[in-house]
Amino acid sequence: MTDGSEQDGRRRRLAAWRKAERTLWRAPVESTVGERLAALAAAADAGSATGVYDLDEWTDVYGDGIVAELERRVARTLGTEAAAFFPTGTMAQQVALRCWAGRTGNATVALHPLSHPEVHEGGALSVVSGLRTTHPTAAHRLPTADEVRACDEPFGTLMLELPLRDAGFVLPSWDELTAVVDAARERDAVVHFDGARLWECAPHLGRTLPEIAELADSVYVSFYKSLGAMSGAALAGPASLVAEARVWRHRYGGQLFQQYPAALSALLGLERELPRLPEYVAHAKVVAAALADGFRAAGVPWFRVRPEPPHTHQFQVWLPYGAELLTEAAVRQAEETGVALFRRWFEDAPPGVAVTEVTVAAAGLEWTRRDVLYAVADFAGRLQGQEAGAGPTAGGPRPSP
CATH class of the missing domain: 3.40.640.10 (Type I PLP-dependent aspartate aminotransferase-like (Major domain))
Structure with a gap:
């Protein structure tokens, strides 16, 4: 992150992901202790529908x-x-x-x-x-x-x-x-x-x-x-x-x-979750293809979606920017538009390239190809704005057709 301690950065990321109206995946760490325990007991009880x-x-x-x-x-x-x-x-x-x-x-x-x-x-x-x-x-x-x-x-x-x-x-x-x-x-x-x-x-x-x-x-x-x-x-x-x-x-x-x-x-x-994984795997292919098309349309100089198509419901995305810049753009997109397209990015070889892991789960099934393309365009615009030293243009979440 660009400022604050690592712990402050983590709290900021978690808050942004938690409040996002649209995300490809809801991570368990986005819940509080009380929320997680209450949800577990309610869902797992043999007297409930999912018990x-x-x-x-x-x-x-x-x-x-x-x-x-x-x-x-x-x-x-x-x-x-x-x-x-x-x-x-x-x-x-x-x-x-x-x-x-x-x-x-x-x-x-x-x-x-x-x-x-x-x-x-x-x-x-x-x-x-x-x-x-x-x-x-x-x-x-x-x-x-x-x-x-x-x-x-x-x-x-x-x-x-x-x-x-x-x-x-x-x-x-x-x-x-x-x-x-x-x-x-x-x-x-x-x-x-x-x-x-x-x-x-x-x-x-x-x-x-x-x-x-x-x-x-x-x-x-x-x-x-x-x-x-x-x-x-x-x-x-x-x-x-x-x-x-x-x-x-x-x-x-x-x-x-x-x-x-x-x-x-x-x-x-x-x-x-186990019965739904094939559904997640199938939709991950849709999301990955739309990400690639979105990067091409946005004129991103170089990118990789690996593997393409994905073999499971998780895959990597590589971009030629610093991890800090990419993570900041991802957090700001979630904070300002309610759309959490990417999570945290990490530096990797070769120098100047960063990688993130994309997971498509239940929340991601709501995304259409159009949703992904719109989110990529917004994300790419934020990268260009940050590189130029200008504030990115924020837009609201675009509804599915």
Whole structure:
């Protein structure tokens, strides 16, 4: 932001997004504590239309009750023998990869350098779990079968992030995915899916969630990234692996006394958001195409929508401006017009280029192509005004035809 502390900037952004009349996505962080708890209890009560659990039941203690019910529901949804709830995905994946290292006798994990453990976990795989990593490819996509076969050292586990978030939420085709899994098997390796966003992969892959999960030896899924839960994750796979993972979960400090708010919100997400994800994925393609056409019409000197079309309901947008300028334009657009087209922007290579992630969810379904084009024109005008040192021209939100 151009002024104030980072905390002040965050509060300003949240206030702008919260008050926006039109947005592509309503993030859970836009609610207050009281609002979130009240909405959760009202929506999740078994006596309501969307109810998922009897709120007169006792709270959980060390993973029983509602947590155990969530684990059963996840295993049933993914078609696996069992599932274990974890407070974080970082812990779930470390436990999974550590268990497989013990079973295969090989502590090397083959994964993409842009995968979550390599970029966002502070080297935890090696520092905490004693694992090594190798990279079959550095291209901005998942590795191919040939790249897995050509990996120059043995590995016990191949980890595939589906979709690969930092490369633009990209996915392989179904045939490519099955070929990669087969290549790992040829090397006597097990396969683990980092499925933090696995829930929305089915439309692109053209298969059901159980069919996708069946390819791997284990799968991790997140509850808050796509399903809108408060927090939490699950590790799913064979019953013997999940039983071992529960032991390691305790050793890693993940055997929490009570977790019923997170579990309840996860059950609600499975019930309410999961069935709608294909709808979000389809509309994300409409939004992405309109964004590209809008940038072209506005004369933006260079841009990228990646991938085009999107593989899931999330994708990246790249623009040749500084992140601070882009974020300021996005916040001002929300504040002055009630339209939140983009959220926060971040600097990335090459220098002078910034990237943002676009999510299309329930709120985004109201946007027509015309709405997107109008919002892009307004946003681009703000960029040009800020670059010239003039105040941007603000316009009100344009209604859908």
